[in-house]
Amino acid sequence: MQPDQQFLRIPGPTPVPPSVQRAMNQPMIGHRDQETKDLLHRIKPKLKPVFGTEQDVLIIAGSGTAGLETAVVNAVHPGDEVLVIVTGAFGDRFVQICNEHQIETHRFDIEWGEAVKPELIADYLRQHTGIKAVFATFCETSTGVLNPVKELADVIHKQSDALFIVDGVSAIGGADVKMDDWGIDILITGSQKAMMLPPGLTFAVVSERAWQVIETNDRPSFYFNLTKYRKQLENDATPFTPAVSLLFGLKQVLALFEEEGLDTVFARHERMKNMTRAAFRALNIPLLTTDQAASPTVTAVRPDDFDPDALRNELKKEFNMTVAGGQQHLKGHIFRIGHMGYCSPADILQVIGIIEVALNKIGKTVKLGTGVGAAQEMMLSGGI
Ligand SMILES: Cc1ncc(COP(=O)(O)O)c(C=O)c1O
Numbered sequence: 001m002q003p004d005q006q007f008l009r010i011p012g013p014t015p016v017p018p019s020v021q022r023a024m025n026q027p028m029i030g031h032r033d034q035e036t037k038d039l040l041h042r043i044k045p046k047l048k049p050v051f052g053t054e055q056d057v058l059i060i061a062g063s064g065t066a067g068l069e070t071a072v073v074n075a076v077h078p079g080d081e082v083l084v085i086v087t088g089a090f091g092d093r094f095v096q097i098c099n100e101h102q103i104e105t106h107r108f109d110i111e112w113g114e115a116v117k118p119e120l121i122a123d124y125l126r127q128h129t130g131i132k133a134v135f136a137t138f139c140e141t142s143t144g145v146l147n148p149v150k151e152l153a154d155v156i157h158k159q160s161d162a163l164f165i166v167d168g169v170s171a172i173g174g175a176d177v178k179m180d181d182w183g184i185d186i187l188i189t190g191s192q193k194a195m196m197l198p199p200g201l202t203f204a205v206v207s208e209r210a211w212q213v214i215e216t217n218d219r220p221s222f223y224f225n226l227t228k229y230r231k232q233l234e235n236d237a238t239p240f241t242p243a244v245s246l247l248f249g250l251k252q253v254l255a256l257f258e259e260e261g262l263d264t265v266f267a268r269h270e271r272m273k274n275m276t277r278a279a280f281r282a283l284n285i286p287l288l289t290t291d292q293a294a295s296p297t298v299t300a301v302r303p304d305d306f307d308p309d310a311l312r313n314e315l316k317k318e319f320n321m322t323v324a325g326g327q328q329h330l331k332g333h334i335f336r337i338g339h340m341g342y343c344s345p346a347d348i349l350q351v352i353g354i355i356e357v358a359l360n361k362i363g364k365t366v367k368l369g370t371g372v373g374a375a376q377e378m379m380l381s382g383g384i
Helices: 018-024 034-051 064-075 089-100 118-127 149-159 208-215 226-234 244-260 262-282 308-319 345-361 370-380
Strands: 058-061 081-086 104-109 131-137 163-167 186-190 201-206 298-301 335-338
Touching: 018 244, 034 201, 034 244, 058 064, 058 226, 058 244, 064 089, 064 131, 064 163, 064 186, 064 201, 064 208, 081 089, 081 118, 089 104, 089 131, 089 163, 104 118, 118 131, 118 149, 131 149, 149 163, 163 208, 201 208, 201 226, 208 226, 244 262, 262 298, 262 345, 262 370, 308 335, 308 345, 345 370
Parallel strands: 081 104, 081 131, 131 163, 163 186
Antiparallel strands: 058 201, 186 201, 298 335
């Protein structure tokens, strides 16, 4: 093991491409100077296709949770009732944020590892007509589920006037999304996942419908006030000091997306998902989710005859490879492999190959090459 060689395969933060790292090394510039305005001016149009929107993408310095809280405090008026779909730890986070702000919150729990069925939400909205906003998680990072956001938007808008607010933190940049066409009202993401940047930025996009609600909301928020970000971005600026170095990096990330082509980026993520799943199937090690519910950005594995944390410890100790464990009640029961952002099918062969060695070392005997071979077959067949 080389001491400074990291194999970072958690679902965020993710590895940063060398060209992005270099871009972030540029000398600092004045945050109110023309150079920063030029930077934002160039970034603005190129961010839109990543979110599938014609709206400006607002950039806020803060982690993904800052984006989630921004959505809550701007879009929910005092006294409003909201519905939060909880498919794992990050749906649960939306509930915690709403509780913190004393919002009347309906919590709709789905078994962890499953995706929400849109018809259940249609039924719920039919029975609870006062709901003003529905919150959902696109990729539920804690389980590796990709929720059917497009179908959810359909039923929510058919059944109610509620805003549809989506946490896309571990999906955007790795999974296709058409915010405007699908009818998402607020879409949030963070920088440190499929956006290939270090942690520190959160992004928020707001539909026209949602702006109407936000503009009449007098809920006090100084830093997370979306109308301030919108007004400033119209002049290629931010209301508070932007994370300038991350903006340098973001410009380069968008150049990489453009060079590869967004469709190719999304197809690469599908391929990595399919290779990972094929490998564990061949190894006879159960996956947490069905193929239909599986996210292209993270895969959760639920072994039934070895301790996932023993595997994770071995991977870290022997190979400096990090995969994630389970959260809340799945702690000690699953491990999760992130395959998003600066990650390619070749990296999947490496992860699986190293996991096979580590499994044998912790006493779970597998025939070496079984998972790698299945992943290679998938790769060779195109992987989709
Ligand atoms: C789906 C999802 N939402 C929200 C967050 C929270 O983001 P942060 O840790 O950047 O605050 C994460 C982070 O893992 C996430 O995966």
